[in-house]
Amino acid sequence: MASRSGRKPADGVSVPRLILNKVGGPGRRRHYDETVAITTSWVDHADRVLAGVRTRRTRGRRAVIELLGEQSCALTAPQIDAGLRARGRPVGRATVYRTLEQLVALGLVHRVVVGQANARFEAAQPDGDHHHHLVCDRCGAVAPFSDRALERSIDRLAGQVSFAVEHHEVVLHGSCASCR
Numbered sequence: 694m695a696s697r698s699g700r701k702p703a704d705g706v707s708v709p710r711l712i713l714n715k716v717g718g719p720g721r722r723r724h725y726d727e728t729v730a731i732t733t734s735w736v737d738h739a740d741r742v743l744a745g746v747r748t749r750r751t752r753g754r755r756a757v758i759e760l761l762g763e764q765s766c767a768l769t770a771p772q773i774d775a776g777l778r779a780r781g782r783p784v785g786r787a788t789v790y791r792t793l794e795q796l797v798a799l800g801l802v803h804r805v806v807v808g809q810a811n812a813r814f815e816a817a818q819p820d821g822d823h824h825h826h827l828v829c830d831r832c833g834a835v836a837p838f839s840d841r842a843l844e845r846s847i848d849r850l851a852g853q854v855s856f857a858v859e860h861h862e863v864v865l866h867g868s869c870a871s872c873r
Contacts, residue, residue: 736762738819739801746799753784757792766837767805767813767826807835807864825862829869836869 739758743750760776761768768776774789793814796802805813807828813835817823824837843863851858 735816735818739796739816742799742801748795751788752782753788754792754795756780756782756784757789758796761796761802761814761816764815766824766835767803767807767815769811769813771811773814803860803862805862805864808866826864827869828864828866829872830866831868831872834869834871 736758739762743754748754756777757773760773760780770786770789770793773793774784774786777784777789793802793804797804797814801817802814803817803823805815805826807813807826808830824839825843827836827838828834847858847861850856
């Protein structure tokens, strides 16, 4: 499975890049990073699903959806709140939590539990593309990773035990390079 950045390394393991919305500066031609196409498709998908369940459109919900759509990995609700405030788009913390619960219930967002105090949330890509997480138990850093061989192993195991896996997450705990 390719990472969200589109890179396919020989070993089959990749780490998605962070989103770069606009690349270029004054006097330079502006263009969008290749990952923005995925972001836009998730935001559009979320809009369609929410319209289908006749959810009222609010600025707060829209801000949360746009922020989640730009992320390459899971964020906590306080991180989402801080990110919106940093952009000058503050919404009430209750709105952030309500929106996240609604998006999880609709299958638009995955709740990722990495063993820390707060759950994390990330966009559930409509095509099923996803990644897993490495968690440093010393500093709390969370890093995404993708591994095609791991995905094949999960599929093979599901076939061996005659089990239909609809969703899975893998969280590996240990120490990051900075903490070792």
